[in-house]
Amino acid sequence: MASIDGWRRNKELxxxxxxxxxxxLKDAEPNRAHEIIAELEEKYRVCVVTxxxxxxxxxxxxxxxxxxxxxxxxxxxxxxxxxSYDIGYNDIHLGDxxxxxGQMRPFIVWFGESVPKLSEAAKEVQTADILxxxxxxLNVYPAAGLYRYARMSxxxxxxxxxxxxxxxxxxxxxxxxxxxxxEQFLKT
Numbered sequence: 001m002a003s004i005d006g007w008r009r010n011k012e013l014x015x016x017x018x019x020x021x022x023x024x025l026k027d028a029e030p031n032r033a034h035e036i037i038a039e040l041e042e043k044y045r046v047c048v049v050t051x052x053x054x055x056x057x058x059x060x061x062x063x064x065x066x067x068x069x070x071x072x073x074x075x076x077x078x079x080x081x082x083x084s085y086d087i088g089y090n091d092i093h094l095g096d097x098x099x100x101x102g103q104m105r106p107f108i109v110w111f112g113e114s115v116p117k118l119s120e121a122a123k124e125v126q127t128a129d130i131l132x133x134x135x136x137x138l139n140v141y142p143a144a145g146l147y148r149y150a151r152m153s154x155x156x157x158x159x160x161x162x163x164x165x166x167x168x169x170x171x172x173x174x175x176x177x178x179x180x181x182x183e184q185f186l187k188t
Contacts (some may be wrong), residue, residue: 004112010050012094017092018044018106022072025033026053026089033134033178034060036186047128051136051143053108066121068143070108077102118142126150132185134159135178138166157185 001017033054035188036132040046047064048057053072057065074084075092079102087104096104109115125131130152137160147156147166158164159174159181166173172188174181 002108002110004110007110010104011103015092015094015105018072020109021053022089022091025072028054030056030060031179033182034062036182038062039128047124049124049143049146051140066117068109068115068117068121070106072106072108074132075104075106076107078105095183117144118146122145122149126151130154130173131156131158132159134181136160137162138164160184 001014006012023177034056044157051069053070055073073088075086076097077100079100092104094148115136125146126149127146131154150156156171158171161175161177174184
């Protein structure tokens, strides 16, 4: 479902999968970790770089969000990967065409496709005074390597209940779920 090959083999099945995700997202709510991140903007310049395709950061109040893997509430044409269309929580069906005549598809970066926002994300990491990595075991590349762009003076906090494969003296691992880990981060 999350690969370009899956799309090529069975477009209808892939559209249905993402339509279901979009419907579920409509009723989802940001958690306390999303809210804390948004609250940090009151005092700091914050940029959220996320692999998640939901809009929970924006709904919590974050203003600067880079979606590495696309956005569930948007669609794009099969002819133009650059232009996106806001579809909210509506379904996409076979035969739904973009203005350029291409089939509409989820605005999602699938396995087997390039990650167009990766350079933008790397530039943000390069300028960060503090890097907070939340809810990832750092196993999905290329995003997993973004922390390597951080300045040597920038502390790196990783919030995840699992062990992470990072050997870097700047890293502080808060071994907890996002909500509790962000509360603990605020105390540091």
